[in-house]
Amino acid sequence: MTDFFLGHYAYWAIIFLLILGLYGMIFKNNLAKKLIGMTIFQVAIIMFYVASAVKWAATVPVLDPLTGAADAAKYISPLQHCLMLTAIVVGVATSGVAFSLVIAIYRHYKTLDESILMKRMKSS
Amino acid sequence: MIIQNSPALVPLLLLAAAISIPVLAIRKTRVAYPVAVAASLFSVMISAYNMIRVWESGPLTYHFGGWFPPIGIEYVLDSLSAFIALVVNVVAFVVLCHAGGLKGEEISGKSVPYYSLVLLFLCGANGIIVTGDLFNLYVFLEIFSLSMYGLIGIGEKRAPVAAFRYLIMGTVGASFYLLGLGFLYIITGSLNMADVRNILPLVQGNPAIAAALSLMVIGMGIKMAIFPLHGWLPDAYTYAPSTTSALVAPIGTKVAAYVIIRILFFVFDIKFVSHTWPITDLIAWLAAIGIIYGSVMAMAQNELKRMLAYSSVAQIGYIGLGIGLANPLGYIGAVLHILNHAFMKGALFLVAANIRKNSGHSDISKLDASYRKKLPWSMAAFTLAALSMIGLPPTAGFFSKWYLALGAIDKGNWVFLAVILISSLLNAVYFFRILEKVYLVPPPAQKAGEDLPPETKEREGSLIGEEKYSLMIPAVVLSFSLLLLGLLNANIVKGIIQRIIPLGM
Numbered sequence: 047m048t049d050f051f052l053g054h055y056a057y058w059a060i061i062f063l064l065i066l067g068l069y070g071m072i073f074k075n076n077l078a079k080k081l082i083g084m085t086i087f088q089v090a091i092i093m094f095y096v097a098s099a100v101k102w103a104a105t106v107p108v109l110d111p112l113t114g115a116a117d118a119a120k121y122i123s124p125l126q127h128c129l130m131l132t133a134i135v136v137g138v139a140t141s142g143v144a145f146s147l148v149i150a151i152y153r154h155y156k157t158l159d160e161s162i163l164m165k166r167m168k169s170s
Numbered sequence: 171m172i173i174q175n176s177p178a179l180v181p182l183l184l185l186a187a188a189i190s191i192p193v194l195a196i197r198k199t200r201v202a203y204p205v206a207v208a209a210s211l212f213s214v215m216i217s218a219y220n221m222i223r224v225w226e227s228g229p230l231t232y233h234f235g236g237w238f239p240p241i242g243i244e245y246v247l248d249s250l251s252a253f254i255a256l257v258v259n260v261v262a263f264v265v266l267c268h269a270g271g272l273k274g275e276e277i278s279g280k281s282v283p284y285y286s287l288v289l290l291f292l293c294g295a296n297g298i299i300v301t302g303d304l305f306n307l308y309v310f311l312e313i314f315s316l317s318m319y320g321l322i323g324i325g326e327k328r329a330p331v332a333a334f335r336y337l338i339m340g341t342v343g344a345s346f347y348l349l350g351l352g353f354l355y356i357i358t359g360s361l362n363m364a365d366v367r368n369i370l371p372l373v374q375g376n377p378a379i380a381a382a383l384s385l386m387v388i389g390m391g392i393k394m395a396i397f398p399l400h401g402w403l404p405d406a407y408t409y410a411p412s413t414t415s416a417l418v419a420p421i422g423t424k425v426a427a428y429v430i431i432r433i434l435f436f437v438f439d440i441k442f443v444s445h446t447w448p449i450t451d452l453i454a455w456l457a458a459i460g461i462i463y464g465s466v467m468a469m470a471q472n473e474l475k476r477m478l479a480y481s482s483v484a485q486i487g488y489i490g491l492g493i494g495l496a497n498p499l500g501y502i503g504a505v506l507h508i509l510n511h512a513f514m515k516g517a518l519f520l521v522a523a524n525i526r527k528n529s530g531h532s533d534i535s536k537l538d539a540s541y542r543k544k545l546p547w548s549m550a551a552f553t554l555a556a557l558s559m560i561g562l563p564p565t566a567g568f569f570s571k572w573y574l575a576l577g578a579i580d581k582g583n584w585v586f587l588a589v590i591l592i593s594s595l596l597n598a599v600y601f602f603r604i605l606e607k608v609y610l611v612p613p614p615a616q617k618a619g620e621d622l623p624p625e626t627k628e629r630e631g632s633l634i635g636e637e638k639y640s641l642m643i644p645a646v647v648l649s650f651s652l653l654l655l656g657l658l659n660a661n662i663v664k665g666i667i668q669r670i671i672p673l674g675m
Contacts, residue, residue, distance in 0.1 A: 064349075071338055084341055091349050098356050126355075129305055133348065136312045143316050144337050147323050150330040167328055 056097045063090035077151065077158045081144050088137045092130045099126035176220050177232040177245040180213045180255065181297040181310070188289035195282045203270060206285035210263045210292065217256045217296075224252040225665065231302070239302070240365035246302035249670040250505065254428050255299045257509050261420045261516045262292050264644045268520050269413040271640030272527060276411035277324055284324060288417065290317040295425045304351055304437070305361045307429065308344065314425065315340045315393070318418055322410040332405035339402045343392030350385030353378050363437050370439065379438075380447040386433055387449055394426035396453065396490050397460030400483045404467075407479035412523030415475060419482055419519050420512035427489045427508060434493065435501070435672035444496040454494025458589045461487035465596035469603075474522045474532035477600060478515065481559065484593060485511045491586060492574050498671050500577030505667045507570035510558065510655065514567060517555040517648035524548045524641050534604055540613040547642045549608055551649035556601035558652045561594050566655035573663075 051058065063086055070083020099122055107121040152158055155166045187209035195202045224230060229248040233239065247255070266288065274281045294314025301307050319340070323333030355361060357378055358369040373379065388399075395403040403423075407415050434443045434450065444450045464484030471477035489511070492504025524545055525532050542549045558565035571590055578586035655662070 068342075071342065077334060080338055084338060087342065087345055091345050091352070094349065095352050098352060132305075132309055136309065139316055140312070140337070140341055143319050144334065144341075147319065147330045147334045147337060150323060151334060154327050154330065163331065167331060 060090050060094045060097065075160045077148050077160065081141065081148065085141060092133055095126040095130050099123050175232060176216060177230050177247045177300055180216050181293050181300065184209055184213055184289050184293035184296060188286050188293060191286040191289065192282055199282050202282045202285040206289055207266050209289055210266050213292065214259045214263045217259045220247055221252045221256045224249055240360045240362035243306050244302040244362060245300045247300055249666050251299050253666050254508065255296055257512050258295050258299065258421050261512045262417060264648055265413060265416045265516060265520065268641060268644035271638050272412060272523065280324055287317045287320045291321060295421055298425050299428060302363050303361055304363060308348055308351065311344055315344060318422060321414040321418065322406050325409050325411045325414065329409040332409045336402040336406045339392055343389045346385045346389030350382045350389060353382035353385065367437055383438055383443065383447060383449060387430060390426050390429045394423050394430060395483060395486055397456045397463060397487065400460065403483060404476055404479040407482065408473065408476045412526055416516055416519035416523060420516040423486050424508045424512055431493055431504065440496060440672055440674045450494045450496040453490050454586065457487040457490030457494055458586055460484065460490065461589055461593045465593045469596065469600045472534055474525065474534055477534065478518050478522060482515060488574060492577065495577040495581050497577055497580050498675050499573050499580050501671060501675060502663055502667050503570050503573030503577055506573060506659065506663065510566040510570050513648050513652055513655065514555045514558050517551055517645050520645035520648065521548045521552040524645065527641065537604060537607040538611045538613045539609065542608050547646050551645040553605055554652060555649040556605060560597045560601060564653065564656045566652045566659060569656060569659040
C-alpha cells in the first residue's frame, strides 16, 4: 500500500495540482484568480505528460554509441515533451485571450469581483 | 498536385487567408470582408469537390510532410468528415454573405480582426473535422475555441463576461480532453486514430482506458454543451454580435458533436462504449433531460436570441440522443440532425439579426404584425425554419426526428420516444408564440385607434419595403434549402451517411 502511494508520488502531486486548479476556477470570486486556477490546471496536465515520459537509467534521445546505440530501451521517449511544447504555446495563447477579456470587462464595469460584476451587469 | 493534396487544402487555405487579412488591410480596412468571403467560397468549392471525390472513390488520406502514419500526422476524409466539412463550409459562407449587409454595425471599427478571427475559426473547425490524429485535433480545437472566444467577446458590453465564462469552461473541456488523451497515449503509445483503434483490443481490461474515454467525452461534452455542461451557451449566444451567433450556433457545437462521434465509434469499439463501459447510455439520458430542459427554458425566455440559444441546448440534445442510442438508426438521425440543425439555426439566427438590424431589439413581447410587413421574406424564412424545428414533414427537421424515433423504438426505450414527441410539442409552443405575434397580433397603436407616436411613424415609414436583399437572401436560402434537404433526405442518408455506419453497430 505504501508502495502504491510512494511509487506514484509524482502523480499524487499532479492530482493535487488539478484539484487546486479546479478549486480556484470554481470557488474564487475574482476573475484574475480564476485565471490563475486555470493556469495551474493546465500546467498540471503538462506535468502529467512529462511525468509519463520519465524513465530511469535512460538518456536523451540522441543516437550515441556510448549508451548502447540502437537499443531503444535506453532512450527516453521524446514525444511527450514535443507535444507539451505545443500545449505550452496553446496555454500562453489562452492566457493572452483571457487577460484581454479581463481587461475589457474591467474597462466596462470597473471591477473584477464576480458578485459585484453580476450586480452591475443586472443594473445596466 | 493540388488534387492529391486536397484534404489538407481547406484548413491551410483558411489559415493563410486569416493571416493575410491583417497584412492586406493595413491601408484599406474595406479589403478584409471580400477576402474573407472569397476564402470561404473557395473552401466551399474545395470541400464540395472533396465530397464528390470521396463519394466516387472512397476515403482520401494525406500525410503531412510525407511522414507515414502512425508516426506522421494524417488527414483523413471519409464520407462522414467530407460531409460535415461541406455542411460547415456552406453554412459559414451563407452567414458571411449576410454579414456584408450588416455593414459591421455591431463590430464598429474592428472588421479586420473580426474577419480574420472568423477565418481562423473556420480553419479550426475544418482541421478538427479532417484530421486523423488525436493530438492534432487538440491543437485545432484550441485554434477553434480561442477564435470563438474572441468572436463572442467582440460584442456588446456584457459579451466579454460571457466570453470569459465560456473561456474558463472551454479550457477545462479542452484540458480534460488532453488529460484523457494522455491516458490513451500511455496505454497505446499512438496518437493516430486508426492506429489506436487497432491497438485498443490488445490492451482490453485496462481500467485506464475507461478513464481516458470518460475524460475525453466529458471534455468534448463541455464544448458541445450537452445538458449539465451547457452553462456557458445561453449568455454567449445572446450577447455575441449577430454574425457570431449565426456562425457559432450552427457550427460551434456541431463540430464537438462530430468529435464525440469520431472518438466513440471510430477510435473506441462500439461494444466497449455501449456495454463494457456504457458511456453512451449516460450521454443518451443526459441528452434526453437536456431536450426537455432546453425546450422548457426556451418557452420562458423573452428575448429571441436567448430563446434560440436555449432551443440550441435542446437540439444538441437530439444529436446527443442519437449518439447515445448507439444503433444505426440513431446514428443516422444524429448525423442528419447535425446537417439539419446547422441550416435551421443558421436561418433562425439570421432572421434574429435582421429583426435587430431593423428595430434595434429582438424582444419577443414587442413583436407584432408590423414586423411581417417590414420583413415579409425574413418572416417567411423564420416560419419555415420554425416548422422544421418543430418537425413537420416535408421539412428536413421531420426526418432526423423520424430516424431518432425509429432508433429509440429499435432500442426498445419508450422514454426516449416520449421525450422526442413531447419536445416536438414544446417546440411548437415556443415557436408558435412568435408566429402568432408576427402574423396575428395587430400593432399596438392601430389597436388603440390613435395615431402612431411620431418616432414610430418615422421609423416605420423608412422601413416598409426596405428589406435589403443582402440581408434577406441568405436567410431565405438557408430556410428554403430545408425543404430541399427534406425532400432529398433519402438520397443523403443512402448515398452518404449509410456508407460510413461504424463497424459492429
